[in-house]
Amino acid sequence: MKKYTLIITSLAIGFMVSCGGSEETTESASTETTTTETTETSTTEEGIAELTIESNDDMKYNLKTLEVKAGDQVVLTLINKGTMPKEAMGHNITILKQGVDLEEYALAAAKAKDNGYQVAGREGDVIAHTQILGPGESETITFDAPEAGTYKFLCTFPAHYGLMQGDFIVK
Ligand SMILES: [Cu+2]
Structure with missing residues (x-):
């Protein structure tokens, strides 16, 4: 220590x-x-996938894909590098289960401001998500990687999903 x-x-x-x-x-x-x-030594620990993704005021993530291995424990950090107010340019990362329509979920979530832009009652459609982050904020979420496949991630802040989406790949 x-x-x-x-x-x-x-x-x-x-x-x-x-x-x-x-x-x-x-x-x-x-x-x-x-x-x-x-x-x-701190990032190569067996079975743990530490990932960091950033968001910004241009309504973009810095990464288009995130990749982990099946069975990994995923430790995912979102850092909002922007400076604009949370109400105008807040961001989250939301990873959807396979078979969930990204656009349809995004449109429903955009109406759910009081629920952090997540659709109440549809928690089963989401693998993991952060809260909406304001400027300079970050959040780390930990979850088990689902079975091998390609999953979609997005920001559910209203009208962000068009630019803010990507693939969460489990090998
Ligand atoms: Cu966003």
Whole structure:
């Protein structure tokens, strides 16, 4: 635990140094080596798929596909990088079960503001979803990957699904 704290601290210092200018190049370079090792050990744990997707004010995700393995525990984080108010440009990620019509679900969800833009009574159509996130907010959801196949994900904020959708692929 103590070692971990030290690594984080040196990481932060390294970051500040590298932002400060080019004088301390040698020092920040050696810090980066440590950082890489830490990242590898924390994300390659067997059976856990850690994924991060971002949303923005252009009504877009930064990824079109998310891929995991059947049987994985999925730890999915949505980060809303936008700055516009939640009421105007909020985002979520909603992963639908197979056979659920994306457009039809999106249109029904768009009317469900009081339910976080999810359709009440149709929880069985959804594998997992985050809440609607405002600017700078993030949320991590954890769920078991469904059986192998291609599933659809979307943002259910009104009128977003046209641009904000993609494939959640389970191999
Ligand atoms: Cu959205």
